[in-house]
Amino acid sequence: MKVYGIIGFPLGHTMSPTLHNWGFDECGITAEYKTWPTTPEALPAFMERFRNERIGGLSITIPHKQAVIPMVDRLTKRAERVGAVNTLWWDNDVLMGDNTDVAGVVHPVRSRGKIPASALVLGAGGAARAAVAACRELKIPDVLIANRTRAKAESIATDFGINVVDWSGKEHTTPELLINSTPLGMSGDLENLRPWQGEYHPNCLVFDLVYNPLETKLLQKAASAGCETIQGIEMFLHQGLEQFRLWTKQELDSKEARTLLLEKLALSRNSPAK
């Protein structure tokens, strides 16, 4: 049986096993997707095991997305641009590092049919790098980034050739696409917070990368102002479908996959352990 899985630390709740194990069943592939909590110190040993056991593919999450780069044979152009890897796959005997988080942002925006003329990315962590790379791939002409710690936004801006706007001054802009890649709005202490207090462009599309809860305070407010919105679950779904494609060359039904993830999310929100 082929084995796939995810490494990260701490791994906590991850919906990746739900998606990929369902996918293997759907496609009649005899394979299993596992979770391997892996500390930074244990990463080199895990990667040795990965090669020795010829594990079929790997999802990579925090804190390994950059640390793993020297341990792969080749990066895709996309991963090189982002400077982070969330997927390992084999191209014959070559271990490839890719970044499907970018597809997770590109696909939901592109499927709206109209590419926005301007974008503002809020936050400057790993998800923000993928979001900015996605804006580039979508060929959005005018892309801005704002972050609480300005220096981190400047570093991304330099890498991608975009401009920075101050966190305190960002509400003076009116982007056609607003992407939240901060944890503001996430279930727990941050749930009632919004990263944006400003007005919305009349055609504004608001994409919150936070997916728990599904309807964040940001999305609720944007929808009531008449904006189109995209939930963070769409990013999770499309980065996962792209991983599955890289590993198996098979296409999963995105509607069915979404339903499955929504059920899983509802269960985890209602679970007394959370």
Ligand code: NAP
């Ligand atoms: P990260 O690397 O830790 O970056 C978090 C960013 O948010 C940093 O720029 C940080 O600013 C900013 N931030 C944190 N707390 C803040 C606050 N109270 N006020 C203002 N800014 C704050 O995290 P990440 O990996 O980029 O992930 C960010 C979020 O994206 C996650 O919380 C997650 O919900 C979401 N995400 C979703 C998916 C998906 O599949 N939908 C995938 C990845 C991530 P400083 O630089 O000032 O610290």
